Amino acid sequence: MTEEIIIAGFGGQGVLSMGKIMAYSGVMQDMEVSWMPSYGPEMRGGTANVIVILSENRISSPIIREFDTAIILNQQSLDKFENDIKPGGTLIYDGNGITRHPERKDITVYRIDAMDEATSMEMSKVFNMVVLGGYLKVKPILKLDNVVEGLKKSLPERYHKLIPANEKALHRGMEIISEVEQN
Amino acid sequence: MSESFDKKSMIDEANLAYKKSEVMTENVLSYCPGCGHGTAHRLIAEVIEEGDLQDKTIGVCPVGCSVLMYNSLDIDMQQAAHGRAPAVATAVKRLMPEKFVFTYQGDGDLAAIGTAETLHACNRGENFLIVFINNAIYGMTGGQMAPTTLPGMRSSTSPHGRDTILMGNPLKMTELVAKLPGTYFVTRQSVHTPAAVRKTKKALRKAVEYQQQSKGTCFIEIVSNCPSGWKMTALQSNEWMEENMFPFYPLGDIKVPEE
Amino acid sequence: MKRELRLMKGNEAIAEAAIRAGCDGYFGYPITPQSEILEYLMEEKPHERTGMVVLQAESEVAAINMVYGGAGCGKKVMTSSSSPGISLKQEGLSYIAGAELPCLVVNIVRGGPGLGTIQPAQSDYFQAVKGGGHGDYKLLVLAPASVQEMADFVELGFELAFKYRNPVMILSDGIIGQMMEKVYLNPQKERSSENLEWATTGKPAGSERTIITSLELDSAKQEVFNQKLIDKYREMERSEVRVEEFQTEDADYLLVSYGSSARICQRAVDLARAEGLKVGLIRLITLFPFPKKRLEELAGSVKGMMAVEMSAGQMVEDVMLSVCGKVPVVHFGRMGGIIPTPEEVIENLKTKIIGG
Numbered sequence: 001m002t003e004e005i006i007i008a009g010f011g012g013q014g015v016l017s018m019g020k021i022m023a024y025s026g027v028m029q030d031m032e033v034s035w036m037p038s039y040g041p042e043m044r045g046g047t048a049n050v051i052v053i054l055s056e057n058r059i060s061s062p063i064i065r066e067f068d069t070a071i072i073l074n075q076q077s078l079d080k081f082e083n084d085i086k087p088g089g090t091l092i093y094d095g096n097g098i099t100r101h102p103e104r105k106d107i108t109v110y111r112i113d114a115m116d117e118a119t120s121m122e123m124s125k126v127f128n129m130v131v132l133g134g135y136l137k138v139k140p141i142l143k144l145d146n147v148v149e150g151l152k153k154s155l156p157e158r159y160h161k162l163i164p165a166n167e168k169a170l171h172r173g174m175e176i177i178s179e180v181e182q183n
Numbered sequence: 184m185s186e187s188f189d190k191k192s193m194i195d196e197a198n199l200a201y202k203k204s205e206v207m208t209e210n211v212l213s214y215c216p217g218c219g220h221g222t223a224h225r226l227i228a229e230v231i232e233e234g235d236l237q238d239k240t241i242g243v244c245p246v247g248c249s250v251l252m253y254n255s256l257d258i259d260m261q262q263a264a265h266g267r268a269p270a271v272a273t274a275v276k277r278l279m280p281e282k283f284v285f286t287y288q289g290d291g292d293l294a295a296i297g298t299a300e301t302l303h304a305c306n307r308g309e310n311f312l313i314v315f316i317n318n319a320i321y322g323m324t325g326g327q328m329a330p331t332t333l334p335g336m337r338s339s340t341s342p343h344g345r346d347t348i349l350m351g352n353p354l355k356m357t358e359l360v361a362k363l364p365g366t367y368f369v370t371r372q373s374v375h376t377p378a379a380v381r382k383t384k385k386a387l388r389k390a391v392e393y394q395q396q397s398k399g400t401c402f403i404e405i406v407s408n409c410p411s412g413w414k415m416t417a418l419q420s421n422e423w424m425e426e427n428m429f430p431f432y433p434l435g436d437i438k439v440p441e442e
Numbered sequence: 443m444k445r446e447l448r449l450m451k452g453n454e455a456i457a458e459a460a461i462r463a464g465c466d467g468y469f470g471y472p473i474t475p476q477s478e479i480l481e482y483l484m485e486e487k488p489h490e491r492t493g494m495v496v497l498q499a500e501s502e503v504a505a506i507n508m509v510y511g512g513a514g515c516g517k518k519v520m521t522s523s524s525s526p527g528i529s530l531k532q533e534g535l536s537y538i539a540g541a542e543l544p545c546l547v548v549n550i551v552r553g554g555p556g557l558g559t560i561q562p563a564q565s566d567y568f569q570a571v572k573g574g575g576h577g578d579y580k581l582l583v584l585a586p587a588s589v590q591e592m593a594d595f596v597e598l599g600f601e602l603a604f605k606y607r608n609p610v611m612i613l614s615d616g617i618i619g620q621m622m623e624k625v626y627l628n629p630q631k632e633r634s635s636e637n638l639e640w641a642t643t644g645k646p647a648g649s650e651r652t653i654i655t656s657l658e659l660d661s662a663k664q665e666v667f668n669q670k671l672i673d674k675y676r677e678m679e680r681s682e683v684r685v686e687e688f689q690t691e692d693a694d695y696l697l698v699s700y701g702s703s704a705r706i707c708q709r710a711v712d713l714a715r716a717e718g719l720k721v722g723l724i725r726l727i728t729l730f731p732f733p734k735k736r737l738e739e740l741a742g743s744v745k746g747m748m749a750v751e752m753s754a755g756q757m758v759e760d761v762m763l764s765v766c767g768k769v770p771v772v773h774f775g776r777m778g779g780i781i782p783t784p785e786e787v788i789e790n791l792k793t794k795i796i797g798g
Binding site: 065 | 710
Binding site: 237238239240241243250253257258259260261262263264267270271272273274275277278279282299300303 | 466467469495497499500501503504505507508509510511512514515517519533534537541642643644645646647651652653654655656657
């Protein structure tokens with residue numbers, strides 16, 4: 001089993017840390033993992049993306065052109081990566097600010113309005129965890145328990161008081177994700 | 184050398200007025216006659232010997248006339264790239280804090296190519312001694328203009344005299360480093376008369392003492408001569424130094440610890 | 443030996459492995475994409491953990507000269523930088539090689555020339571393996587292809603540096619430096635307090651003084667010294683060549699690559715095999731010494747070789763020298779921080795060698 005994921009959005013949306021938590025969770029499940037961020041000026045605002053690979057085998061290239069799953073958090077990233085999803089693959093996107101919705105018919109598309117949800121929960125900081133919850137629901141590779149463990153590993157001790165809020169966000173994401181019929 | 188010229192058989196210990204420091208090697212100094220470097224080497228050797236520091240000392244010598252200092256001092260030494268002695272000494276001292284570490288640098292090395300390393304080592308207050316020989320010229324490469332060459336002074340690259348508008352002003356590094364919080368003891372001395380030699384030795388002794396107390400960087404400038412580069416006899420060069428160098432680079436302590 | 447499992451960036455793995463390897467001193471200056479090494483070390487307070495000295499120098503030039511000073515005292519010292527900063531260190535490296543001092547230098551390569559880009563590249567190959575600074579000398583160059591090797595090569599690098607009294611370089615790039623993978627870390631090694639006879643630690647009474655220098659004004663003596671260095675490099679060529687091979691036994695076509703490019707090539711081999719093409723990969727772990735002999739052997743069994751590297755074509759020259767025209771050797775590379783994809787590698791293999 002190998003799952004190749006791209007997560008893309010604006011810098012500051014928690015794209016890299018979402019990927020990091022997924023990678024930590026993979027380690028908890030004894031998988032091979034790689035986490036390859038786009039780095040550089042993009043770190044300072046603009047777009048950010050990270051490729052996460054989870055596999056039962058040794059990972060060859062950490063940089064790939066086609067993905068099993070794309071988690072897309074803004075319009076530029078949707079425009080950039082929609083065509084890089086493997087046929088039969090999965091696209092998860094946040095509808096906030098999207099004017100051109102996904103068009104491919106050979107993939108499964110899910111929408112998760114995580115930004116709106118996090119705002120209404122008055123927890124905009126855990127926006128990325130709402131998205132991750134949605135992913136866990138539709139791609140049950142990583143176990144929720146391991147993700148919570150992963151959170152503990154990737155968050156510095158001083159932020160551990162925020163873990164319950166993050167857990168809540170994960171659950172909320174699992175509830176609100178919904179498939180979009182592509183016809 | 185034949186037996187009859189053996190110095191031990193010629194000089195009775197009781198009549199010995201002056202003895203070469205044990206920290207000096209038997210090698211013949213490679214400096215030109217009348218040059219101040221030899222005297223400065225000797226003073227450093229004496230201070231190391233008197234402080235019983237031979238087995239604790241690591242010297243760092245630069246590029247330039249003083250590069251061969253390791254031939255004359257019987258201590259462990261590292262030869263640094265041009266200008267980098269303070270960086271080399273920084274690591275030596277930090278990795279072996281119990282040692283006595285010094286650099287010995289000329290004006291081109293310390294005040295031109297090594298300005299950054301010198302200022303930053305002093306600013307960090309690295310616990311070593313910098314001995315700065317200022318003779319206002321590049322001696323080894325044949326008398327080119329140095330950062331410390333005086334206004335109007337001739338050199339092979341300022342043959343009509345240093346024009347400060349075209350060539351910039353001489354840099355007073357010693358006054359500069361005295362302003363930095365990391366320096367503890369900063370002084371300017373010379374070695375051209377017996378009295379001056381005594382004062383310089385006293386300054387070196389103080390610096391060694393402060394070093395052992397880890398007080399910060401000690402910086403001793405020695406205003407010196409370069410008979411070959413200045414194209415003068417040894418005597419003329421000392422007179423010229425008194426008349427021209429000292430007014431611009433006045434001797435004396437610049438920063439002394441509060442007692 | 444119990445190894446600790448961590449998930450880390452390549453740069454962080456280097457820093458942590460340095461502390462655990464008993465490194466005495468790190469001297470560095472910030473530059474993207476390797477600043478995490480210095481940042482991680484400062485965060486970890488290695489002075490409290492092992493007594494290791496960590497200092498942010500005023501420049502790359504100062505940092506490499508601090509390494510010279512520390513190495514001259516017989517200490518395990520290192521520095522790290524990225525391409526423009528490594529250029530600045532070349533003078534110091536030449537002096538370190540000339541004074542026969544051991545040290546570890548990490549280059550997390552970015553695209554050049556000049557300020558170039560901060561994205562990954564392999565365009566410093568020539569500089570790393572051909573000497574880099576002035577004079578006849580070589581660095582021993584290790585090319586990690588995983589975060590695990592970033593950690594492992596720190597310890598190996600120090601070992602080789604002291605074995606040969608020669609600078610060792612870890613040549614990596616922003617891909618391996620910035621990516622996170624699982625890494626198994628060795629337990630803490632004690633810092634060595636051994637006094638080495640060639641090191642300046644203060645002249646003990648009654649014994650000879652130690653001089654660390656690269657200066658020799660007598661040409662005849664300098665030539666003898668140059669020959670000594672060459673003998674040392676020949677010995678490295680006999681004893682230290684390291685490669686990893688993937689499906690080379692039955693390969694018709696061989697990819698030759700190192701570091702992050704080799705990871706991409708591994709995937710390309712899988713894709714090619716799925717298409718029925720017998721492609722193999724030799725991944726170079728040491729870039730100097732270069733695996734001349736093994737490539738010469740493989741030239742007897744394959745129809746062609748393609749060097750894959752993120753440069754305009756540097757390592758390919760050494761591949762050509764190794765096979766002496768026995769088989770066609772071509773180059774494929776991307777530049778400027780563009781990373782080739784496995785698919786591109788296959789496409790180029792097809793057009794440049796198989797179809798060509």
